[in-house]
Amino acid sequence: MIYNSSAYHAIRESLDPTAGTPEMHVAQFTAIAKEAPLFYGMLWVNLAYLTFVFWSVAPDWLVLPPLILATPICLGRSLSYIRLARTDLEPEDARRRLVLMSRIIRLVMLGSAAWVIALAQFGGDFERLHIICFVVLQSLFSVFGLIHVPRTALHIGLTFMPVALYFVVFGSPTLVAVALVYTLMGGVTVFLALIYSEVFFSRVLQNARLRELSAENLRLANTDLLTGLPNRRCFFERLDEAFVRRDETDLHLGLVDLDGFKPVNDTYGHPAGDAVLAEVGRRLGALGSDCVAARLGGDEFGVLFRGDRASALARAEAILAGLQEPYHVGSGTARIGATIGIASASDAEAGVAEFMEIADYALYRGKATGRGNVVIFDEEMLQSLRRRVHIERALRTVDLDSELFVVFQPIVSAGSGRTIAFEALARWRSPTFGLVPPDEFIAVAEACETISVLTEILFRKALAAATRWPPTIDLSFNLSAYDLVNPCMATLLAEIIRESGIAPSRITFEITETALVRDFAKAQVTLNALKASGVTLALDDFGTGYSSLSYVHRLPIDALKIDRSFTASLVQETACRDIVQSIVGLARNRRLRCVAEGVEEWEQIAQLKALGCDLLQGYGLSKPLPEAEIDAYLVAGPRLFRTVPTPERKNLAVQLARGGAA
Ligand code: C2E
Numbered sequence: 242m243i244y245n246s247s248a249y250h251a252i253r254e255s256l257d258p259t260a261g262t263p264e265m266h267v268a269q270f271t272a273i274a275k276e277a278p279l280f281y282g283m284l285w286v287n288l289a290y291l292t293f294v295f296w297s298v299a300p301d302w303l304v305l306p307p308l309i310l311a312t313p314i315c316l317g318r319s320l321s322y323i324r325l326a327r328t329d330l331e332p333e334d335a336r337r338r339l340v341l342m343s344r345i346i347r348l349v350m351l352g353s354a355a356w357v358i359a360l361a362q363f364g365g366d367f368e369r370l371h372i373i374c375f376v377v378l379q380s381l382f383s384v385f386g387l388i389h390v391p392r393t394a395l396h397i398g399l400t401f402m403p404v405a406l407y408f409v410v411f412g413s414p415t416l417v418a419v420a421l422v423y424t425l426m427g428g429v430t431v432f433l434a435l436i437y438s439e440v441f442f443s444r445v446l447q448n449a450r451l452r453e454l455s456a457e458n459l460r461l462a463n464t465d466l467l468t469g470l471p472n473r474r475c476f477f478e479r480l481d482e483a484f485v486r487r488d489e490t491d492l493h494l495g496l497v498d499l500d501g502f503k504p505v506n507d508t509y510g511h512p513a514g515d516a517v518l519a520e521v522g523r524r525l526g527a528l529g530s531d532c533v534a535a536r537l538g539g540d541e542f543g544v545l546f547r548g549d550r551a552s553a554l555a556r557a558e559a560i561l562a563g564l565q566e567p568y569h570v571g572s573g574t575a576r577i578g579a580t581i582g583i584a585s586a587s588d589a590e591a592g593v594a595e596f597m598e599i600a601d602y603a604l605y606r607g608k609a610t611g612r613g614n615v616v617i618f619d620e621e622m623l624q625s626l627r628r629r630v631h632i633e634r635a636l637r638t639v640d641l642d643s644e645l646f647v648v649f650q651p652i653v654s655a656g657s658g659r660t661i662a663f664e665a666l667a668r669w670r671s672p673t674f675g676l677v678p679p680d681e682f683i684a685v686a687e688a689c690e691t692i693s694v695l696t697e698i699l700f701r702k703a704l705a706a707a708t709r710w711p712p713t714i715d716l717s718f719n720l721s722a723y724d725l726v727n728p729c730m731a732t733l734l735a736e737i738i739r740e741s742g743i744a745p746s747r748i749t750f751e752i753t754e755t756a757l758v759r760d761f762a763k764a765q766v767t768l769n770a771l772k773a774s775g776v777t778l779a780l781d782d783f784g785t786g787y788s789s790l791s792y793v794h795r796l797p798i799d800a801l802k803i804d805r806s807f808t809a810s811l812v813q814e815t816a817c818r819d820i821v822q823s824i825v826g827l828a829r830n831r832r833l834r835c836v837a838e839g840v841e842e843w844e845q846i847a848q849l850k851a852l853g854c855d856l857l858q859g860y861g862l863s864k865p866l867p868e869a870e871i872d873a874y875l876v877a878g879p880r881l882f883r884t885v886p887t888p889e890r891k892n893l894a895v896q897l898a899r900g901g902a903a
């Protein structure tokens with residue numbers, strides 16, 4: 242039981258049926274509607290009994306008409322309450338009816354009190370005792386029957402007081418005693434009734450508060466607290482609902498992925514990152530009623546567009562432009578971009594899961610083909626997604642050990658042209674798909690989580706080949722992002738190296754920045770464990786990511802591999818040259834080896850040598866070679882080092898070595 246001051250106020254308010262909360266009015270009326278028919282029934286029975294008792298002693302005009310008048314009133318009111326008990330009333334309607342009920346009952350009871358006092362003028366103590374019985378019974382019944390409207394119950398109790406008073410003043414000693422007992426009993430009854438009604442009002446208040454709380458909980462469970470947008474769970478519910486009604490209006494699903502959000506977080510700190518996300522939420526939240534935007538997690542958002550394809554595309558372009566506007570973080574300004582993948586519900590025949598999958602694929606393609614654009618899922622993507630599904634199935638079912646093989650691309654000393662290592666590159670010759678490029682099947686294997694199986698097979702094959710090379714030549718092997726977050730991988734790789742008998746110092750694992758971004762803490766654990774086993778580590782595709790520099794300081798890296806996009810523009814673009822120069826400088830400072838990838842021309846070699854890059858890799862030296870061609874390659878040497886430099890080339894090399902531009 243809860244007795245508290247708010248319940249006390251609730252009773253005080255409820256003494257006036259027009260006061261109190263809307264929930265209270267509904268609860269009061271619902272309770273009363275169930276009890277009122279009994280109240281009127283009891284009243285009618287009592288009236289009929291008194292009529293019967295006074296039939297022969299009181300004049301006819303005083304006995305019969307009240308019963309005749311009361312019969313339709315009691316019947317009509319009872320039927321009306323039986324009907325109302327089954328309907329859901331609005332609070333205002335309940336309040337109005339409570340006031341009306343209160344008035345009618347008070348009138349009826351006032352009339353009854355006047356009637357019984359008039360009757361008391363006739364008959365002896367026997368008949369009058371029946372009047373007292375009527376009053377006691379009716380007031381008891383009224384107080385308990387109307388307990389949920391204490392004011393009305395109290396009034397009825399008070400209405401009968403003059404009757405008690407009448408008997409105390411004019412009655413015989415027996416009747417006086419009975420009337421006094423009745424008055425005392427009435428007082429106690431009203432007191433008990435008030436206590437009980439407090440419980441009722443507490444409960445109503447408590448229920449109302451519980452309802453408010455659960456409504457708030459529901460709101461919180463569906464809202465992303467940082468951005469105020471609907472959260473992932475809410476978005477999927479709305480997506481389900483909208484998908485069911487997709488025939489009524491065209492439906493498009495947009496997945497928005499922020500570009501360059503991580504650097505904002507890294508540069509300005511997490512509070513600034515949160516502020517940017519909140520602002521993104523505000524911009525997406527202002528899209529209007531034909532779009533539903535939600536935060537799906539991290540820096541990923543979802544938008545549902547109702548309307549045709551052209552309007553969805555136009556809205557997405559507008560979103561993109563809006564998100565590219567500057568963000569104020571502290572005293573500075575940050576800029577981020579976004580990539581949006583869009584799919585039409587009409588392309589998702591298999592349901593919501595496919596809808597999500599194709600939008601995700603459009604986003605993936607958007608990211609792969611240069612960020613900051615809107616990509617809509619089309620026929621070409623459908624074909625390539627189908628191929629992906631087939632490849633995925635094949636990767637799970639075929640004998641990968643016989644279909645996968647490794648080719649080797651040399652890494653060459655820039656000074657001597659000597660081959661110091663081979664990088665193992667995966668190949669898959671499938672009887673169904675032909676030769677599948679590693680970019681394609683590695684990505685699928687990562688997505689369907691079979692990559693660790695591939696890594697193990699490929700690494701064993703690469704090591705088996707390396708055992709046949711001269712011991713001065715090392716092996717470089719690419720690890721996937723998923724290998725780094727796999728807690729068993731470091732132990733497994735160390736075990737495979739041990740079984741091969743090759744010195745761990747001859748092995749370098751190449752890792753890309755995307756691997757580190759995925760889950761830095763886990764990747765760090767794996768890399769430290771690998772490093773402890775005696776291998777070396779190289780950061781692959783260096784310079785293409787956003788935060789490569791921070792990794793150089795935080796991880797036990799031994800080498801940087803300059804991405805081939807820099808090498809490609811090295812000779813033509815001064816900016817590229819500057820970048821390569823600073824990477825080489827960084828490597829030298831941190832005592833790291835530096836490999837330039839994608840070397841195809843002699844001019845690039847000359848430039849790289851001038852900049853101080855000590856190791857080279859690329860088609861200019863050799864394309865990736867099958868194992869069987871390695872011996873012949875080792876005898877012939879790297880391609881561009883085979884030709885004797887012409888006098889002009891010699892001059893250029895001398896010029897570059899002195900610090901001039903090519
Ligand atoms: P990566 O590690 O950056 O490998 C270098 C890629 O550049 C190779 O492509 C190589 O053939 C190509 N390449 C080398 N020199 C040149 C050049 O001078 N010009 C041009 N245009 N390209 C050159 P590939 O073999 O198709 O491999 C692509 C990517 O697939 C690799 O990029 C690597 O990320 C991934 N990969 C390959 N093998 C494996 C593997 O065994 N495991 C994992 N996890 N990933 C692998």
Ligand code: CA
Binds near residue numbers: 751
């Ligand atoms: Ca590599």
Ligand code: CA
Binds near residue numbers: 782802804805838
């Ligand atoms: Ca690379």
